[in-house]
Amino acid sequence: MTEGSALAAVGTQLRTLATEIQQYLASVPEGDRYFPPIIDWHHPDEYAQTGVQGLSKFLHHVHKESAIVDALLESPSPPLEYSTNLVSLQGVWDAFKRSPRPLVGVWQTMERQGAPGSVKVDVVAAGGDEWVKVNTIKESRLMVEFREHDSYINSDYDSDSDAENGSSPGAELTNSLITQARLLIDAAQQCQRLPGLQQPRIRYVLTRLEENPEDGHRDPRIPQTFAVLRDLGIELEFAAQWGPPLPPLTRPAEAVPAIDIVLDLSVLIALCCDSTHCPLPQNEDELEARFRLLLVGDQTSTANGTHKPTPHLAPHSNATRDLRDQLQLEMTRPLIHDLRDQLSAAGITTPRFWCTREVYGRLPGLVEVIGGAAERRRAKALFDPAVGDFWRGSRWEGDAGCLTSISVTIIEDGELATHEPEMAFDATVAAVCERMIAAGGPSTPPSREPTPGPTKPTRPPKKKAEPKTKNKKDRDRGQASKNPLRPGTVFPASSRLPSGHTLRTLLAGIQARATVLTNNRGAVLKVMREAGVTDGIPDTDAGTRRARIWVVNSSSLAEWRRIEVEENNRRVLAGEEGFELRRQGHGNQS
Structure with a gap:
């Protein structure tokens, strides 16, 4: 093969490689990504791993190398020799396709904590539990290193004549493979990961060396190098022994709820709220009119007589718009329908519901102040069956299924025990919740007394001016990256964190091996991001996937607003009818 044809073949291989990576990036296989054990009917993929870090950058380098080769081929005087990076790029991609899932990153730079410099990891696999390093060194290059090392130790050593006998007696075996491996091990051991995640293991892929060549190795120090690498705890892999790439994996089975359900404060409110139980609007007009007052303008006089004003709906406020949107979602996927069907599909006929004492103490303060009579009764009936049937007057009465009782x-009064984490998800989410709780400060002691009514407003104390930081570098100091391949985030006091009771509910449910039911989608997503879930963590779940978190749509207390609107609009319409009758009577009398 001529030099020109060899370079043309390299160009073809680079273009093929780029096309394959582009196709992969266009639709990253679900089996290569991490899907957490979370139920969310409306947003099922909101918390899943979205892609592979660094793969776009890797593709850019492939394109760059391909462009250089194409330019050389188009040159009137192409070089006789040109060393391309094809072997290295192809080796990384081939190792990537054979790495355990979830696949987290490609070409990631890992800092060595407490030591200068960094190391480059070619593939981060198994949710961060495995670092893959691809080395394209040839046996001939190792022989050069051995000779250089021998000549340095003993200037009288004749490397050409004694190559078969190896190094001089007493010399420590060293070469670039061993040096690189030790740097990788050092970085992996110092890698700061969230509690519950193990230190990364190292897999070393040699693309141009064979473990047992037919003619043997030219120097006994080559197999000795392999032995040293394995003694260091490295998994050694030879590309010559590779089989076909791993077959595509399918998306894991959907998570199912546990028999024990821990309720967040937001869900307790949604269970009691009017929109969950009141008959739903029959059409768009009824939906728009549910929470908006009817207004009547002034009468107008024209040459043709006096015209009565036409009633019209008041403009939306932020509150009425939110209530309308929540009711619209309830029409799409009713909360009780979602709970009943998911639990029944999991074979759960008698679910057990729990909440923390803190949430139990906060509920009356909300319901007693802004809830309607039926909402207040339901809030009491959830904890005290003597109050009466929770479903009385509800559109679900007689149709609640496994939720009937x-x-x-x-939790603190029951027998819901705490357990050690079962999987990486449990450990990382619990650790992030604990860190956020600590950053948020102490909680307010829960109370079962109703929140007192409004008091005379007082002027808030004047805040002291906070010292300004000098620059962005100072502001960011002490805040580590959110990337799961690097140390966990440090939460400063100014961070906007989820509420403490939400975090404590999440933590209680995770520790109890229950399913946490919440509609605080934003809080869940923030915790998932900080735990590295959306970037990919180890998938150690086996068998039936028990849902750790179950997210439903929010619903606010709305009874008072609906009743207020109904009464107002009834009066307005009655006034319109009376006005019309009076006008007709006056005309007849004249």
């Missing part, structure tokens, strides 16, 4: 127990 719903009752909530306080």
Whole structure:
């Protein structure tokens, strides 16, 4: 093969490689990504790993190398020799396709904590548990290193004549493979990961060396090098022994709820709220009119007589718009329908519902102040069956299925034990919740007394001016990256964190091996990001996937607003009818 044809073949291989990576990036296989054990009917993929870090950058380098080769081929005087990076690029991609899932990153730079410099990891696999390093060194290059080392130790050593006998007696075996391996091990051991995640293991892929060549190795120090690498705890892999790439994996089975359900404060409110139980609007007009007052303008006089004003709906406020949107979602996927069907599909006929004492103490303060009579009764019936049937007057009365006997127990008063984490998800999410709780400060002691009514407003104390940081570098100091391949984030006091009771509910459910039911989608997503879930973590779940978190749509207390609107609009319409009758009567009399 001529030099020109060899270079043309390299160009073809680079273009093929680029096309394959582009196709992969266009639709990253679901089996290569991490899907957490979270139920969310409306947003099922909101918390899943979205892609592979660094792969776009890797593709850019492939394109760059391909462009250089194409330019050389188009040159009137192409070089006789040109060393391309094809072997290295192809080796990384081939190792990537054979790495355990979830696949987290390509070409990631890992800092060596407490030591200068960094190391480059070619593939981060198994949710960060495995670092893959691809080395394209040839046996001839190793022989050069051995000779250089021998000549340095003993200037009288004749490397050409004694190559078969190896190094001089007493010399420590060293070469670039061993040096690189030790740097990788050092970086992996110092890698700061969230509690519950193990230190990364190293897999070393040699693309141009064979473990047992037919003619043997030219120097005994080559197999000795392999032995040293394995003694260091490295998994050694030879590309010559590779089989075909791993077959495509399918998306894991959907998570199912546990029999024990821990309720967040937001869901307790949604279970009691009017929109969950009141008959739904029959059309768009009824939906728009549910929470908006009817207004009547002034009468107008024209040459043709006096015209009565036409009633019209008041403009939306932020509150009415939110209530309208929540009701619209309830029409799409009713909360009780979602709970009943998911639990029944999991074979759960008698679910057990729980909440923390903190949530139990906060509920009356909200319901007693802004809830309607039926909402207040439901809030009491959830904890005290003597109050009466929770479903009385509800559109779900007689159709609640496995929720018919719903009752909530306080975790601290029941027998819901705490357990050690079962999987990486449990450990990382619990660790992030604990860090956020610590950053948020102490919690307010829960109370079962209703929140007192409004008091005379007082002027808030004047805030002291906070010292300004000098520059962005100072502001960011002490805040580590959110990337799961690097140390966990440090939460400064100014961070906007989820509420403490939400975090404590999440933590209680994770520790109890229950399913946390919440509609605080934003809080869940923030915790997932900080735990590295959306970037990919180890998938150690086996068998039936028990849902750790179950997210439903939010619903606010709305009874007072609906009743207020109904009464107002009834008066307005009655006034319109009376006005029309009076006008007709006056005309007849004249």
